[in-house]
Amino acid sequence: xxxxxxxxxxxxxxxxxxxxxxxxxxxxxxxxxxxxxxxxxxxxxxxxxxxxxxxxxxxxxxxxxxxxxxxxxxxxxxxxxxxxxxxxxxxxxxxxxxxxxxxxxxxxxxxxxxxxxxxxxxxxxxxxxxxxxxxxxxxxxxxxxxxxxxxxxxxxxxxxxxxxxxxxxxxxxxxxxxxxxxxxxxxxxxxxxxxxxxxxxxxxxxxxxxxxxxxxxxxxxxxxxxxxxxxxxxxxxxxxxxxxxxxxxxxxxxxxxxxxxxxxxxxxxxxxxx
Numbered sequence: 710x711x712x713x714x715x716x717x718x719x720x721x722x723x724x725x726x727x728x729x730x731x732x733x734x735x736x737x738x739x740x741x742x743x744x745x746x747x748x749x750x751x752x753x754x755x756x757x758x759x760x761x762x763x764x765x766x767x768x769x770x771x772x773x774x775x776x777x778x779x780x781x782x783x784x785x786x787x788x789x790x791x792x793x794x795x796x797x798x799x800x801x802x803x804x805x806x807x808x809x810x811x812x813x814x815x816x817x818x819x820x821x822x823x824x825x826x827x828x829x830x831x832x833x834x835x836x837x838x839x840x841x842x843x844x845x846x847x848x849x850x851x852x853x854x855x856x857x858x859x860x861x862x863x864x865x866x867x868x869x870x871x872x873x874x875x876x877x878x879x880x881x882x883x884x885x886x887x888x889x890x891x892x893x894x895x896x897x898x899x900x901x902x903x904x905x906x907x908x909x910x911x912x913x914x915x916x917x918x919x920x921x922x923x924x925x926x927x928x929x930x931x932x933x934x935x936x937x938x939x940x941x942x943x944x945x946x947x948x949x950x951x952x953x954x955x956x957x958x959x960x961x962x963x964x965x966x967x968x969x970x971x972x973x974x975x976x977x978x979x980x981x982x983x
Contacts, residue, residue, distance in 0.1 A: 717746045718927045722760045722934025727942050729764040729905075729935075730898060732835060732877030732958045733965075737824040740871060741969060744821055744980055755919050758912045759928045763935030765905045768898050771943055776902075788851055792899075798855050799862035799879075799896075800903045806866050807908070819871050821980040822973055827872025828966030835959035838881045846887030850896050853888070860886045861896065865904070872966075875904065880955070890950050898943070 782789035864882025883893025
């Protein structure tokens with residue numbers, strides 16, 4: 710196995726783990742970094758699915774006690790049932806639209822320049838959300854109604870556009886709909902579990918013929934790197950958001966998007982533009 714391939718796996722795993730739960734778009738970063746590393750072929754796309762599972766596992770581990778409590782209380786605890794129902798309601802819009810339009814979107818928009826434009830637009834929306842008056846109706850995830858869940862689920866469908874960010878659309882959507890920052894962020898974490906596991910399982914089944922024992926080393930490195938970096942990032946984000954807002958991520962998105970556009974049109978970086 711080539712050392713360079715393991716290094717690429719490590720880099721992409723860390724990128725996935727750091728960006729998956731921040732409002733900066735993990736898909737957008739993987740498209741751009743994969744393009745720079747020349748790892749955007751079909752094998753590379755399958756690799757991204759596997760390392761995504763590593764990032765999700767970090768959330769499951771971080772909230773293992775809470776999730777276990779919900780599962781154990783599904784039959785006897787009305788609050789646990791409401792929590793699970795809200796996740797299902799929020800999950801459905803993206804699942805339905807993804808099945809209907811996912812392939813078409815990938816063909817047209819999974820390229821560096823459209824991703825860069827989505828970065829910039831998303832950053833401007835975050836700035837708008839943070840500068841408007843934020844009236845909190847829902848302080849905790851447990852206080853959400855099914856209507857709150859549906860609204861966030863609809864907001865999450867914007868994540869079908871690469872560069873928009875699933876975490877960003879759910880968190881900022883939550884702020885618009887009256888959730889506290891922590892409630893919006895935690896619901897985004899929890900919602901990632903069914904959304905990303907379902908998407909990963911579907912893609913792995915569809916491309917199962919591409920899996921090979923020779924790839925286990927590369928997949929393992931990427932998976933572990935994604936898990937470890939996501940775990941550290943989630944712990945940091947929970948502390949950060951207790952004292953700060955999301956403005957820094959907005960400026961990062963705008964700056965990064967501008968850099969990609971400038972380097973693309975000046976030829977400084979040979980992005981794959983079709």
